[in-house]
Amino acid sequence: MRISYGLVALGLPCLLGMNGLAQASEGMWTLDNLPLKKMQAEYGFSPGPEWSKHVMQSALRIAGGCSASFISKNGLVMTNHHCASECVEQLSTAKKDFIRHGFLAKSRAEELVCPNFEMNRLDAITDVTDQVKAATAKLEGSAYKQARNAIQAQLTSACVGGDSAHIRCDLVDLYHGGRFQLYKYRRFTDARLVWAPEKAAAFLGGDLDNFSFPRYNLDITLLRLYENGKPVAVKDFFPFNADGAKEGEIVFVAGHPGSTERQHTVAQLEATRDQNIIPNLIRESELRGTIAQFMRSSPEANRIAHENLFYLENDLKARQGRLKTLQDPEVMRLKQQEEAALREYVAKHPEFQHVAPAWDAIASALQAKGELAPEYQALEKGHGFECKYFALARHLVRSAIERSKPNAERLPEYADARLPEIELEVLDNAPVYPHLETVNLRFALEKMREQLGPDHEMVKQILGKTAPSALAWQWIRATKLADVAQRKKLWRGDLKTLQQSTDPFIKLALMLEPKAREVRARFEKEVESVIQKNTALIAQVRFARDGLDTYPDATFSLRLSYGTVKGWQEGKRHIHPLTFIDGAFARDTGSDPFALPPSWHAARAKLNLQQPMNFVTDTDIIGGNSGSPMFNRKGEIIGLVFDSNIPGLGGAYWFDQRSNRTVAVHSGMIIEALQNIYHAPALVREISGQ
Numbered sequence: 001m002r003i004s005y006g007l008v009a010l011g012l013p014c015l016l017g018m019n020g021l022a023q024a025s026e027g028m029w030t031l032d033n034l035p036l037k038k039m040q041a042e043y044g045f046s047p048g049p050e051w052s053k054h055v056m057q058s059a060l061r062i063a064g065g066c067s068a069s070f071i072s073k074n075g076l077v078m079t080n081h082h083c084a085s086e087c088v089e090q091l092s093t094a095k096k097d098f099i100r101h102g103f104l105a106k107s108r109a110e111e112l113v114c115p116n117f118e119m120n121r122l123d124a125i126t127d128v129t130d131q132v133k134a135a136t137a138k139l140e141g142s143a144y145k146q147a148r149n150a151i152q153a154q155l156t157s158a159c160v161g162g163d164s165a166h167i168r169c170d171l172v173d174l175y176h177g178g179r180f181q182l183y184k185y186r187r188f189t190d191a192r193l194v195w196a197p198e199k200a201a202a203f204l205g206g207d208l209d210n211f212s213f214p215r216y217n218l219d220i221t222l223l224r225l226y227e228n229g230k231p232v233a234v235k236d237f238f239p240f241n242a243d244g245a246k247e248g249e250i251v252f253v254a255g256h257p258g259s260t261e262r263q264h265t266v267a268q269l270e271a272t273r274d275q276n277i278i279p280n281l282i283r284e285s286e287l288r289g290t291i292a293q294f295m296r297s298s299p300e301a302n303r304i305a306h307e308n309l310f311y312l313e314n315d316l317k318a319r320q321g322r323l324k325t326l327q328d329p330e331v332m333r334l335k336q337q338e339e340a341a342l343r344e345y346v347a348k349h350p351e352f353q354h355v356a357p358a359w360d361a362i363a364s365a366l367q368a369k370g371e372l373a374p375e376y377q378a379l380e381k382g383h384g385f386e387c388k389y390f391a392l393a394r395h396l397v398r399s400a401i402e403r404s405k406p407n408a409e410r411l412p413e414y415a416d417a418r419l420p421e422i423e424l425e426v427l428d429n430a431p432v433y434p435h436l437e438t439v440n441l442r443f444a445l446e447k448m449r450e451q452l453g454p455d456h457e458m459v460k461q462i463l464g465k466t467a468p469s470a471l472a473w474q475w476i477r478a479t480k481l482a483d484v485a486q487r488k489k490l491w492r493g494d495l496k497t498l499q500q501s502t503d504p505f506i507k508l509a510l511m512l513e514p515k516a517r518e519v520r521a522r523f524e525k526e527v528e529s530v531i532q533k534n535t536a537l538i539a540q541v542r543f544a545r546d547g548l549d550t551y552p553d554a555t556f557s558l559r560l561s562y563g564t565v566k567g568w569q570e571g572k573r574h575i576h577p578l579t580f581i582d583g584a585f586a587r588d589t590g591s592d593p594f595a596l597p598p599s600w601h602a603a604r605a606k607l608n609l610q611q612p613m614n615f616v617t618d619t620d621i622i623g624g625n626s627g628s629p630m631f632n633r634k635g636e637i638i639g640l641v642f643d644s645n646i647p648g649l650g651g652a653y654w655f656d657q658r659s660n661r662t663v664a665v666h667s668g669m670i671i672e673a674l675q676n677i678y679h680a681p682a683l684v685r686e687i688s689g690q
Contacts, residue, residue: 025563075232079627087114116428177536206593255628321649384448
């Protein structure tokens with residue numbers, strides 16, 4: 001279904017308020033700064049510190065970019081199928097395709113280890129604002145960036161101590177430099193697949209139904225976390241409520257929203273639209289066609305590239321929704337008015353006169369970003385060589401260089417606190433498919449030549465007189481980086497070991513390194529440091545005006561959102577907040593993407609066809625919240641977040657409580673499916689606390 005983004009004459013500034021304070025259900029709040037008075041006034045509920053601590057210890061973050069939660073004392077974890085699909089695909093083979101046929105471990109001995117799958121539980125939050133601001137005071141450009149990197153390395157390293165195998169620490173920038181906190185996580189790196197339904201059940205309707213409602217998806221996977229070969233025993237978890245969510249009920253979401261830009265300047269939003277979204281839509285549309293063509297070449301090609309296509313299509317649709325919001329003149333007018341109000345506040349307060357140039361400084365930095373972007377994206381971000389082999393080679397080369405330096409002088413991603421995450425990725429034993437990697441690399445090389453031009457020094461040096469298609473296959477045929485033992489040897493070696501390697505991707509990464517670092521240094525000096533410094537100045541003004549009555553933009557850190565089970569109005573049509581199992585069978589056509597799997601048809605006579613299946617709430621979420629637990633005030637699971645509707649995609653830039661909706665799987669549906677479709681009574685007993 002398509003949702004209109006026409007917002008003219010709706011009085012948006014009146015809806016939001018010119019001071020930017022949150023609407024009723026708006027807000028992605030940190031657990032240490034919940035709007036307790038507001039929650040009490042609106043819902044008669046004000047959670048105490050024990051409630052917040054329990055939520056924090058029950059929620060999980062998947063390091064790759066999703067949310068999850070503990071749902072039993074024995075380390076059982078719930079997340080979305082699409083958040084764990086990489087594990088499911090990596091464990092699959094041509095003979096055992098768990099994506100197509102699903103998977104159920106009938107005993108713990110049958111639970112399968114997911115390659116390269118890390119989860120984090122937030123254990124402590126420490127405010128370090130004063131330390132960070134003192135370290136960067138009065139610095140500009142490269143000096144500011146280096147000082148910020150150094151204090152980040154110092155704080156995270158001290159936080160981890162000597163236990164990097166079990167502890168991860170992140171420096172979290174809140175309010176764009178207004179506040180800095182140290183988040184200390186417990187690391188879990190042994191995740192095992194317990195249950196995954198068929199992809200056809202998890203994603204009924206495919207890309208056509210994505211970001212829409214009504215929906216009929218069983219988008220869930222169960223995993224179990226282990227330590228020392230045994231299931232993790234946890235005190236805090238969310239037990240299931242079999243009745244699930246009801247219309248009008250207050251609900252809570254604890255998850256890790258990835259990134260929002262609600263506090264960005266107008267210039268930043270325009271740059272997001274013009275420099276980021278539009279070019280990426282073009283690139284990803286072309287890549288989608290390339291991958292789709294490859295998938296048609298054989299059944300095995302279809303299997304190994306299926307997840308690539310899924311993520312591409314999901315990203316494309318998300319970008320399209322965001323683009324609609326940023327192209328809406330009324331939304332941009334709202335943002336201009338909010339910015340004008342803040343600048344007017346600066347003008348009226350002499351103590352903030354030094355902040356007045358900040359908006360123009362950011363705009364100038366964004367202009368420089370546009371000029372640097374082609375080289376920065378192709379060479380430093382690696383988009384010109386996008387394939388797993390190059391990603392591995394880049395990590396091997398950079399880690400060898402960076403580990404030879406003092407921790408405070410390294411690139412932030414290679415600081416001591418982050419190295420275990422890099423090592424996990426480098427030594428990942430998931431299968432690598434050479435033919436698929438060839439397709440990806442060929443496309444990346446062709447786009448690099450197109451964007452930088454055939455006369456660019458690096459293009460000529462890399463390609464020479466060889467066609468990208470031939471060069472891609474030549475490199476991939478010669479590389480040994482698919483061998484984990486070879487990668488382990490290189491990881492444990494030093495730079496000299498790498499310099500002696502004849503592997504084409506190692507040689508490529510070494511050759512690129514000087515130019516990539518040069519481009520990165522310029523980008524950090526002219527763009528990143530300027531934006532970070534000046535957004536921090538603007539944040540000071542916002543704090544002076546609003547205090548902590550507003551929530552920070554999303555940063556892939558733990559947040560709590562709340563609201564109610566509630567439909568919305570689409571023109572003259574009211575969208576009811578719940579769907580039911582009978583609707584899934586009505587939607588079934590027998591043909592992809594509207595084909596329910598055979599297991600569902602076999603179980604139909606046993607099912608309660610009036611069991612709620614999916615539902616929507618007016619809670620505030622964004623990408624990264626996928627897999628978030630949805631629970632009631634007692635801390636009981638009533639749903640599993642898996643999507644937003646089309647208007648919700650604009651939530652990256654502003655929240656519209658009239659139509660932004662969270663889409664979730666009903667807890668009763670999960671129990672119904674486990675009992676009557678997948679015949680997993682032991683899991684039902686476990687999540688029911690029996």
